[in-house]
Amino acid sequence: MTITESSPTTRAGGSGDVDGTEHVDVLVIGAGVSGIDAGHHLRERFPDKTFAILEKLPGRGGTWWTHRFPGARSDSDLFTYGYAHKPWRGPSIATSEEITNYLDEVIEEDDLKAAIRYRHEVTNASWSSQDQRWTVDVHRADTDETLQMTCGFLWMCQGYYNHADPYRPEWPGTDRYRGVIVHPQQWPEDLDWTGKRVVVIGSGATAATVVPAMAETAAHVTMLQRTPTFIAAVPKTHELAVQLRALDIPEEWTHEILRRAYIEQFNELTRMCQETPEEARTWLLDEMRPYLPEGYDVEKDFNPGYRPWQQRIAVVPDGDIFTAISEGRASVVTDTIDTFTETGIRTSSGEELEADIVVSATGFNLSALGDIPFTVDGEPVDVSRQVTWRGIMISNIPNMAYVFGYFRHSWTLRADLVSDLICRLMTTMESRGARSVTPTLRPEDADMEIRPWSEPDNFNSGYVMRSQDKMFKQGDRTPWTHMHEYAEERHTLPAADLDDGSLQYR
Structure with missing residues (x-):
């Protein structure tokens, strides 16, 4: 099955493979703000594609599910943190409950409930060039079993928090503190x-x-x-x-x-x-x-x-x-x-x-692609040795895109732009009859300076600086840079050249 083919079964479900493994055209990882947005775009742009959304938590919302501390709320306005396609009707600064209610409305309106599978944690992802597909290992927390799924395209929407391991410095004397x-x-x-x-x-x-x-x-x-x-x-x-x-x-x-x-x-x-x-x-x-x-x-x-x-x-x-x-x-x-x-x-x-x-309240640890081990044709992928393609894909990893929002503007502004570009990329693949697309450095990029994931002069929060060594890098030229502002990307991403030689179609 190619990425352009779809299952005769339900749009949000998958089809059985020859060995009984479920296959979907697109597999979305994460049912937070980004994953629900991806589901909306897939439903709207590709009604015949099969897809599933895997979420390791017991419920939707990602950060808004895990952050249950007193007063938990947005620190971005909801008119930009909300989706472009879904009007926000509440106050500009909203509580976590108001935000999850909003997400529930999107899930209902886009008929995504059947596509989302909770307590499904991806523990490994392997790409096969021969089969032109991903195989992912999934642990189901509700049944404590491991299953496999395959997909033509992997869409990473897991966010950047390590929810299970927050950051807390070691302070002297905590062992004797009675509180x-x-x-x-x-x-x-x-x-x-x-x-x-x-x-x-x-x-x-x-x-x-x-x-x-x-x-x-x-x-x-x-x-x-x-x-x-x-x-x-x-x-x-x-x-x-x-x-x-x-x-x-x-x-x-x-x-x-x-x-x-x-x-x-x-x-x-x-x-x-x-x-x-x-x-x-x-x-x-x-x-x-x-x-x-x-x-x-x-x-x-x-x-x-x-x-x-x-x-x-x-x-x-x-x-x-x-x-x-x-x-x-x-x-x-x-x-x-x-x-x-x-x-x-x-x-x-x-x-x-x-x-x-x-x-x-000392911050969190950043998670690179959900800390999921990736392999390509049997070789482990060290993402820290790769470079980003427009802050959306990673060099030498086929058919995989990720969503990372803005640090300064609302996260969702970029999630919407990224979703639009990924859908445009999938359409380009269909028009070419391509089953895979891989960001690859061009001959003219041989002398490119490799720069840190986040340059301290630009953004230097503690969780960013602590994670530099495990994150992918960026270059000194388009399309190998990221962390641009919305004022720029609202124009550059919709106009991004998908045929400039930086993407290898097969």
Whole structure:
């Protein structure tokens, strides 16, 4: 069966192979925002192709399934984080429950329920040039059995979190601490912080979310940060959305108008941060001051040493963390940890922070392609020795594409662009009668400089820098570069040349 052939069975199912192994035209890995988007595009563009979506978690949503810490919500506006094809009708900043309800609507409207198989974890993927197909090993957690599936094209939508192994530094003294230490990615359902003293270690988006949420009922919450993060207060509901909805115009219009407004707003902020970073720094700090008590040392607690947008800016709805600080329910300590004590944490400056609960909001470990072992014609693939093709495919790996969103703009803006390009690539394969496509360096790329997956001058968050050695690389020229901004890729990806010699069709 070629990639252009489809099964006579259901579109979301597969066909039996000669040895009983199920075969689908396209196998999508992950049922989060990217995987559901891939399912939508396949259903819309290729109604005759068979496909399945494998998800190792018990439910849909990816990050929105695993992140169950207090206040879990988006830190991107939902008009751009939502799909282009599905109008968002809620507030600009939404809770995890609101987002998963939105995803449920997409699953229902696109008839994807039968295509998604939960508790199915891919443990190995092998490509055969002779058979022109992938064979994947799948562990079913619900039955504790291993099965195999084959596919013509593998679409990786697993995200970039290692959900099972969050990042937490080794701190001295934790063995004698008598309180509770939790990580937001592994939040206990029965944890009660009412009236408790809480220390949240970290300063990023998760910490900025957890602190005001816990401060509602805790005795006090202290955010202990080694270095500050830029924090931006934004309205939970955009004023323009209120005005447009008051006019009772179609939701599709409101969605598109707000989507364009947010895109241009972030384009301008990104441009300012790149071209006039100190002006951007001053503006960001000045925006925080009205939310904090008079005389508050904003420079000490909220002025990072890095350039604005060199790491993500933590977005907080209606300035909720600043409100908690102003009301005395939360505070910020900018210092390093000397040791844990029996009753809390002692900082390097000698300050004692009493804590019944310590939240390690210290980030996550990045997962390269779901940490799935890949082989091509029996040879193991070391992705760290390969280069990306437009941030969508990887050199020398046939018929495999991956979705990686933006660091600065909403993830889904890029997921939509990538899905469109993958579908265009599949159409190109059909027109050529090709069964496989492989990104391959051209003769003119022989002298190409190989650069890190993420250049520190561009983006240098801890989880990115810790993962450089296991991630694929990029080159110094098109199409071997990635991590461009949406303002550029909204034009370059739809116009990408699929016949420039960098893709080998067979």
